[in-house]
Amino acid sequence: MSLELVLAAMALAISSAAAALVLPRASSKAQGFSAILMVSSMISGLAGAMMRLFGHADSLCGFPWQAAGGSAIGLDALSAFFLVPIFLIGGLGSVYGMGYWRRERHPRSARPLEVFWGLLVAGLCLLVIARHAMAFLLGWEVMALSAFFLVITEDFRHESRRAGFIYIIGTHIGILVLFAFFVLWRKATGSYSLMPIAGETIALGTMGALFLLALVGFGIKAGLMPLHFWLPGAHASAPSHVSAMLSGVVLKMGVYGLLRFLSLIEDPPAIWGVLILALGAASCVLGVVFALGQHDMKRLLAYHSVENIGIIFMGMGLALMGRSSGDPALIVLGLAGCLLHVWNHSLFKSLLFFGAGSVLHAAHTRETDRLGGLAKAMPWTAATFLVGAVAICGLPPLNGFVSELFIYFGLFGGLTRGGAGVSIVPVAAPLLAVTGALALACFVKVYGAVFLGLPRSPAARQAEEATLSMRFPMVILALACVLIGVAPGLTVLPLDEAIAPWKVAGGARLPSLASLVPLDALGGFALLLAVLCAFLFLVFAGKDRSRAVKGSWDCGYAQPTPRMQYTASSFAQSIVGLFSWALRQRVKRMPIKESFPRAASMQSHVDDAVLDGILIPAFRRLEGLSSWFRRFQQGLAQDYILFIFITVFLLLSTLLPVKDILARIFAR
Amino acid sequence: MMDLLNALLVIILVMNLFSLGTSRILSVIRIVAAQGVLLGIIPLLLRERPGFPELVAAAVAIVLKGIVIPGVMTRALRDAQIKKEVTPLIGLLPSIILGALATTLALLFSNSLAMAPSQGGTLIVPAAFATILVGFIILTTRVKAISQAVGYLVLENGIFIFGLLLVDAMPLVVEMGVLLDLFVGIFVIAIIVKHINRAFSSTDTDRLVSLKE
Numbered sequence: 001m002s003l004e005l006v007l008a009a010m011a012l013a014i015s016s017a018a019a020a021l022v023l024p025r026a027s028s029k030a031q032g033f034s035a036i037l038m039v040s041s042m043i044s045g046l047a048g049a050m051m052r053l054f055g056h057a058d059s060l061c062g063f064p065w066q067a068a069g070g071s072a073i074g075l076d077a078l079s080a081f082f083l084v085p086i087f088l089i090g091g092l093g094s095v096y097g098m099g100y101w102r103r104e105r106h107p108r109s110a111r112p113l114e115v116f117w118g119l120l121v122a123g124l125c126l127l128v129i130a131r132h133a134m135a136f137l138l139g140w141e142v143m144a145l146s147a148f149f150l151v152i153t154e155d156f157r158h159e160s161r162r163a164g165f166i167y168i169i170g171t172h173i174g175i176l177v178l179f180a181f182f183v184l185w186r187k188a189t190g191s192y193s194l195m196p197i198a199g200e201t202i203a204l205g206t207m208g209a210l211f212l213l214a215l216v217g218f219g220i221k222a223g224l225m226p227l228h229f230w231l232p233g234a235h236a237s238a239p240s241h242v243s244a245m246l247s248g249v250v251l252k253m254g255v256y257g258l259l260r261f262l263s264l265i266e267d268p269p270a271i272w273g274v275l276i277l278a279l280g281a282a283s284c285v286l287g288v289v290f291a292l293g294q295h296d297m298k299r300l301l302a303y304h305s306v307e308n309i310g311i312i313f314m315g316m317g318l319a320l321m322g323r324s325s326g327d328p329a330l331i332v333l334g335l336a337g338c339l340l341h342v343w344n345h346s347l348f349k350s351l352l353f354f355g356a357g358s359v360l361h362a363a364h365t366r367e368t369d370r371l372g373g374l375a376k377a378m379p380w381t382a383a384t385f386l387v388g389a390v391a392i393c394g395l396p397p398l399n400g401f402v403s404e405l406f407i408y409f410g411l412f413g414g415l416t417r418g419g420a421g422v423s424i425v426p427v428a429a430p431l432l433a434v435t436g437a438l439a440l441a442c443f444v445k446v447y448g449a450v451f452l453g454l455p456r457s458p459a460a461r462q463a464e465e466a467t468l469s470m471r472f473p474m475v476i477l478a479l480a481c482v483l484i485g486v487a488p489g490l491t492v493l494p495l496d497e498a499i500a501p502w503k504v505a506g507g508a509r510l511p512s513l514a515s516l517v518p519l520d521a522l523g524g525f526a527l528l529l530a531v532l533c534a535f536l537f538l539v540f541a542g543k544d545r546s547r548a549v550k551g552s553w554d555c556g557y558a559q560p561t562p563r564m565q566y567t568a569s570s571f572a573q574s575i576v577g578l579f580s581w582a583l584r585q586r587v588k589r590m591p592i593k594e595s596f597p598r599a600a601s602m603q604s605h606v607d608d609a610v611l612d613g614i615l616i617p618a619f620r621r622l623e624g625l626s627s628w629f630r631r632f633q634q635g636l637a638q639d640y641i642l643f644i645f646i647t648v649f650l651l652l653s654t655l656l657p658v659k660d661i662l663a664r665i666f667a668r
Numbered sequence: 669m670m671d672l673l674n675a676l677l678v679i680i681l682v683m684n685l686f687s688l689g690t691s692r693i694l695s696v697i698r699i700v701a702a703q704g705v706l707l708g709i710i711p712l713l714l715r716e717r718p719g720f721p722e723l724v725a726a727a728v729a730i731v732l733k734g735i736v737i738p739g740v741m742t743r744a745l746r747d748a749q750i751k752k753e754v755t756p757l758i759g760l761l762p763s764i765i766l767g768a769l770a771t772t773l774a775l776l777f778s779n780s781l782a783m784a785p786s787q788g789g790t791l792i793v794p795a796a797f798a799t800i801l802v803g804f805i806i807l808t809t810r811v812k813a814i815s816q817a818v819g820y821l822v823l824e825n826g827i828f829i830f831g832l833l834l835v836d837a838m839p840l841v842v843e844m845g846v847l848l849d850l851f852v853g854i855f856v857i858a859i860i861v862k863h864i865n866r867a868f869s870s871t872d873t874d875r876l877v878s879l880k881e
Contacts, residue, residue, distance in 0.1 A: 638811075638873070641804065642808040655777050656777065
């Protein structure tokens, strides 16, 4: 029953795409219709996933397509767990799109956007329920390609095209690695199906190769630190609900793939866990540091995705270490942190991208230093963005705190109990704490610069609140963040179900999450805090109505202008300076020399370390080295045919009986 | 029967050389059309008693290659107002010599291929190779877009001859599919010729170099 519901949801998503394709181009009713189909897909899919998570049995069925070679699809708890964000963001995003990317305003690009949105959701769904390499790769490729077309929605802009190209290069390197991975998997296990495998049947070297291939292939999609190069550009230049989908859901498919692979290996070598934990820790700290250096709101959020993926990988690393050393508590805590953070990140990051989209929609700029004071014009957006910001910083009483707490419990528990790879824990725990602190600083910067103070540009002054169809998804997501924060007990059953297959080989059932973390106390404390916040808000909101409206932060100047406010960049400068070894900020400024200086200006920019620092120069070199081949590309069709001709001719020449001929000649 | 087949194949080989050696495009088109008609007849010779499907295939091939495609190309030629291949990349005599060389080599190649005994005595394989190679030569040495279309046509004729080997195994549908492909391809080229003519005020494909990158 649960699998049928999920399949129905997938069919609805495809029919939404089809409806968008065939209905009239400029009609907003058509957009509404395909959004309705997406929302019904969301309801059906969530119902199916929830039924599995709250106790129904696994289901499996054949994939009736000959070309896929005996594929199977199935629904187990891990699939169901990842289906929840797919369908939730899929449905809410299309509702958001009705206000954000209205057909009247974007007659050319709205229709492809809706078509590929439906296809993306269907592809993601297929990928998650696949139990066979063919179906998995099919879903993966549908996802990758529809995401590409979504990224280049505004293909008339150079920035979007560039981001799209980098994305498609990245994603196709990833899929090539995955091809290699599955071929090796087939060679090692004798089949393409994704079924559990006992560790000793595979040679250690093969196992290591499989792990590295999986780490690279899935890591590119997930945006793990050295492989994140495609991520900031794609997230920044896609429409905001697409960024939400990319960051909230598509990145998670890398996590899903790796988790699926690791769940099939019963006794992983200890080094795997340590490696993943270390990569995760590096990813979180560097992600948040790069976020601090950004001026573009959506680029900043994109780097926060790198950070949060790092946190998710830290949880995964802990669980792997637990599995290697046979420590059930570590498995449960690590995996619970990892999985719950997948949910949480998709909730609050989508919320933040929706908020950023509303700001962009209202003020037509993503530059934090041109915004300001939007809280007065856009109270709903400001309030929900605040919820998302508090959640992403991992502060109580919201959901981010809960999942990070699981990981902290796991780290400290691992430290006290000992076991394999314990030496990395004392490094990892403080790094996670540093990440939280830096994230807080970063969101104080964003929220302060965008929503507080005075508007810094005329566009920001004329901003208006977002429409209802944009506010509604944000409110739903904010409520979900609060719900998981104040009632973490609700997540115990789904998490236990999803963790269950990770039991140690030959061991007993894993302990329940509820027995390891005092969830009730946590929930009570969070609820108390939430009530206190609400109370304080009501008290302060009730007062001060009579006071004159004045600019915030005017610092006692006689005639302050909004441009004299602290900017986001100046706020972050002290921290950016601390991390200058990683950020390499480029600053262009005209020094002020005279007593009565002329107009001066200052610019700063942080390049991406991997993309701009390594990849682009490396490929430029490669291009220079291979310029010799240019002479073969003259653009003349005849030449190209000649190359084919020469190839055919050479191949045929191998048939010539050269020896016979020579023998005949020299025999005379 | 075998002698008749070989005789027809030799005529086809001569037609190849003729199509290499003339600069009047209209004559080349006519030669290639005649070649197509001959090729349409050959499948009927291979069977003792041709059935209805063979007759249909032969009829469609003859109508398409002998009448429709040459018609389309002649029309394109008239619209673009060209008569001759003025500046081939290599001269006419050298290209005939190349074609003769290619035919010789094709005979050499096919001697060393492992053949089913029933095909041993025929010229099918060497004729196929030779026609394909001549098609390549036309494609690489001629400049006018319409001559390129002729080259494709010759190339396809070569492939068709090769297909005669498989006349028992190849389903009719495949042959029909190939013909449809060819027809659409030529049709598109004929349209493109007109557009190249309008955009570059010439039908020389080497002008297309400016589209590079």
